[in-house]
Amino acid sequence: MTNRSVTLEDVLAWIAGERTGDEASAIMRAVERDPALAAHARLARAVGEATAAGPLPDVSPEVIRAAQSIFRAPAKPSIIDRATAAIAELLFDSRLAPALVRDRTISGYQLGYRAGATDIDLEIQKPAAGSGGAHRLVGQIVPETQAVADVDLIDASTGRVVHSLRTGSDGHFEVQCAPGRYRLRVELLSTEREPSLLEVQELDVG
Amino acid sequence: MAKRSELPSQRRMERPISDDSLIRRCLAGEASAWNELVEKYARLVHAIGRNQGLPSTEADDLVQVVFLKLWRRLSTIREESKLSSWLITTTRREAWRLRSGARVAYSSSLRLEEGLESGPPATEAVDPAESERWERRALVDQALRTLGDPCASLLRALFSDQTEGKYDEIARSLGMKIGSIGPTRARCFAKLETILRDLGLEA
Secondary structure: OOOOOOOHHHHHHHHOOOOOHHHHHHHHHHHHHOHHHHHHHHHHHHHHHHHHOOOOOOOOHHHHHHHHOOOOOOOOOOOOOOOOOEEOEEEEEOOOOOHHHOOOOOOEEEEEEEEOOEEEEEEEEOOOOOOOOOEEEEEEEEOHHHOOEEEEEEEOOOOOEEEEEEOOOOOEEEEEEOOEEEEEEEEEOOOOOOOOEEEEEEEEEO | OOOOOOOHHHOOOOOOOOHHHHHHHHHOOOHHHHHHHHHHHHHHHHHHHHHOOOOHHHHHHHHHHHHHHHHHHHHHHHHHOOHHHHHHHHHHHHHHHHHOOOOOOHHHHHOOOHHHHOOOOHHHOOOHHHHHHHHHHHHHHHHHHHHOOOHHHHHHHHHHOOOOOHHHHHHHHHOOOHHHHHHHHHHHHHHHHHHHHHHOOOO
16 A cells, blocks of 8 residues: 555545555545545545435325426416506416325315415315305415405406405405305505506306 | 446436526426426435325325425525525425424415424424435435446445445345456446536535
C-alpha cells in the first residue's frame, strides 16, 4: 500500500470493513490528506447508511395510477370582465374517484372546484335521521386567507336564490337544502385578485 | 481475448430530471411531468406511511392524500422549498392523522394549510435529522434505480451485506468472478456518484 497511491477501490473496501491493520491505517491517512478521497469516503458512508434499510418497496400500479389521475391541466381563464362570473371547473368528484381515494368516514360525497387561484371544496352529506330529508352542504373557500365570501345557492331550474349567506373568516359555510340541481355563486370579498366572482354551474344534491 | 461481460461504463444512463423542471412542466399543463413526479416519489410516501405504523391499505390512501395536496400546492412549493422536504414533512403529518384516528374528511384534506393549524403534537413533530435520512434514502434509491443493474444490485449487496464470505455469495448471484467484484464496485460507485451529484446529494 505504501508503494502505490490509494484508489477509489481501496477506499470502498476500507469503508466496507474489508481492509484491516496497516492497510486500513494507510488508507485512512490518505483519506485525511486528500480531499477528493475524503469526498468519496463521505459519499460511500452516506450510501451505505441509505442502503442499509433496503430499497424503498414498490407501490401497486393501481395506487400510482390513482395518484396520477389527480392531475388536471390548469384551467384557461374564463372570466371576460368583472361583471361575468368565472366558471369554476370541477376538479374532483369522489363518486367518480377510485375507491381508495374516497373518504370512508363520511356519508355522502365530495366535490372540488377551481376558478383562477381559488378553490371551492364541497361536501354533500346525506340527510340525517330527523332532518326532514334535507341534505347538508358544507363548503370551504380556499385559500382561507382571502376567503371571506358571499355565497348564493341558486335553484338551477327557477334561477331563484334559495340560500344567501356569508362565509366565516376561514371561508367555511354550511347550508341545508333539498335534493335537486343548484348553482353556487361566490363573491370573494377580501381578495384583490381576479376573478372575484365565481360560479359553480352544476351542483347536484342528492 | 475473452469476451468481457457488460460493464457499467458501457451502459447509457439518462440524466435525472430535476424536481424544479418537473414542477415547471406540471404548471405548464404537462400531465407526463406529473406522472413522473408520482413515479418518483410514491414509494417514498408509502414507505414513510408504513414506517409510521400504517397498514398497507392506509398507506395507499396516504399516497392519494399527499399527492392531492402536492398538486394543489405545486406553484407555492416551487417558490418556497425543496419538494422532497415538503413531501416528507407533509407525509409524516398526514400519516400521524391517519394513525391517530383523526377524521380525515376528504374536504379537510383538500384544505391547504390545515396541517399547520392542527398538526401532530410536539412529540410527533418531524425531526429534521430523520427528515434528512429519508431524503437521503430517497435520493440514493432513485440514483440506484437510474443506475440500473447489474451495478445497482452489486452496490446494494456490497453495502448492505457486512458478513464474511459475501463476495462468494454476490459472485454467485450476479454471475461474476470474485476477482472482478472490487474493480466493478469502484466503477459502479463512480457512476453512482455522478448521478447523486446531479440529484443534488453532495458528500
